[in-house]
Amino acid sequence: MNRRHCATAAITLVCALTLLAFPGPAFAAPEPAPTTPASVTKPGAPAPPAPGQSLEQVRMEIDALYRKAASATDAYNLAEERTEKQSAEIVKLAQEMAKGRARIEELKNRAGAAARAQYRGGGLPPEAQLALVDDPQLFLDGVGRIEQGQKATKDLLTELTRAQADLATYTKDASAQWEKLEANRLKKEKAKKELKERIAAAQKLEDRLEEQELARLLELEKQAQYQAQTAWLNSGALKGISGKASEQGLKAVRFATQQLGKPYVWGAEGPGSYDCSGLTSQAWAAAGRGIPRTSQEQWRLLPRIDIKNMRPGDLIIYHSDASHVGMYIGDGAIIHAPRPGRNVTIAGAGSMSILGVVRPDK
Known part of the structure; x- marks a missing residue:
């Protein structure tokens, strides 16, 4: 028997022994304890389960609530991630705006210096001053300087216009x-x-629930x-799966394993x-591969693979x-953080409804 079959059999045996340790028919609610009339219930005492509601029904209701909480957590995490990105973008834009304003001020100062130079030359434009020159060589030199000056002025005005347009865009x-920041803040x-x-x-x-009922509830959850x-x-989902983890996948699994038991x-x-x-x-960040923060974004953005090609390190979306x-x-098996009140643990990969599998390092 290969290692996978041994481990699968071991998991099945442990689960079966666990179930046998809790006597009583599956999904049966415990005998109801005598209840105190509502009129004399002690203030602050927990209310009993709804009349006729079995522990299995309570378990399903609790599971549904935590499922909805998980979906809301994903929405919160996504909104928080986008808020952080938008905040960073706003900071970047503010820096660009400050640079733009400084550049515009510099260009205006250069234009003002050119105007003051013309004023010191008697207020006449360079072309008029050149017309008064008698020396041909000086005239030719002046023509060259005027052309350079005109180009510099044109470039100055072009750059000033571009800087003003960039500032408006920023x-x-x-x-x-x-x-967007405000919208995502509200979503968050x-x-x-x-x-x-x-x-x-x-x-x-x-x-x-009483202590015994809580223990039975946990057992129903495991069951x-x-x-x-x-x-x-039994569906044959693992048949033929023999993919070996990549180097990064092994690092990701190692990191996840080190978190076992954390809340x-x-x-x-x-x-x-x-x-x-x-x-x-x-x-996966510890393995050197950045991936989206939320399970919904991981499903949306990461490469999807067929479950028959699954290998350690891949992510199963539920x-x-x-x-x-x-x-x-x-x-x-998987490692996951189940829900509030539970710790990071190892569980059967098929113990929840599988949506698909994604591979971060494909």
């Missing part, structure tokens, strides 16, 4: 960037509000992932915590809205 671009605040609301709602549902992974493996925090890019795309983008990403490490 000003217009800066105004447009300010508008909206996304931040939404993701906080989703996370708070999910945590509120979890807070309603759902195990069933999805098993179905994925998920939305918007985080390390070193102490990560969100899903923060982990993958930093892993869910129809590309709201989650994990790094494939081989043997049907």
Whole structure:
């Protein structure tokens, strides 16, 4: 049996043993505890689950909330990235505007110096002064100087016009960037509000549960992932996959592996915590390859490959809205930062709905 089959069998066995450690039928809610009438519920006490709502239903509701929070996190990260780029662009434009104004001032000073020189010459233009010269050689020399002067004046006016046009363009671009900056700032605040609301709602549902119910809820979560992974493996998805990681891919996997156990925090890019795309983008940055910050942009911009050609270091994008990403490490497994309340961990690559695979170093 090769190493991949051994590892796959080991993962399956561990998951199966874990499930057997928690007795009771799958998806069954625990026996409801006696409840206190609403009129005498202690202030601040967590509300019980909705009547008739099973733990599996609670799990699915919590999962949906965290999925929506993940999508909002992606929107927040993208808006933040664009805001930073626009801020940098505005700074650059402001510098160019300052240079433009200084150049215009310099050109105006040069034009003023030429006008003052003419005034010191009696107020007559060079052509009129030349007409009063009797010496032919001086006349010819004067003609040459006048031609040079006319060219210099023309060049001065051309450069002044161009500098003024550039300044106007910089000003217009800066105004447009300010508008984009404000629009993305509003998007960022909206996304931040939404993701906080989703996370708070999910945590509120979890807070309603007793300690035993929370343990069972975690087990239901593992069970759902195990069933999805098993179905994925049984579909033959790994059949024929034998791609070896590139040198950069190995570096990215090594970095991601070193982050195991660190907590998920939305918007985080390390070193102490990560969100899903923060982990993958930093892993590939450590490997010397810059990639987009968010899972949706990673899906949109990075080269896509067929899953049968997948190799360690590739990124698997999950869910129809590309709201989650994990790094494939081989043997049907990924490293990822799952969601708030969880740590960077190893999971089955098929434990979630796969949208596709991208390769940063293709």
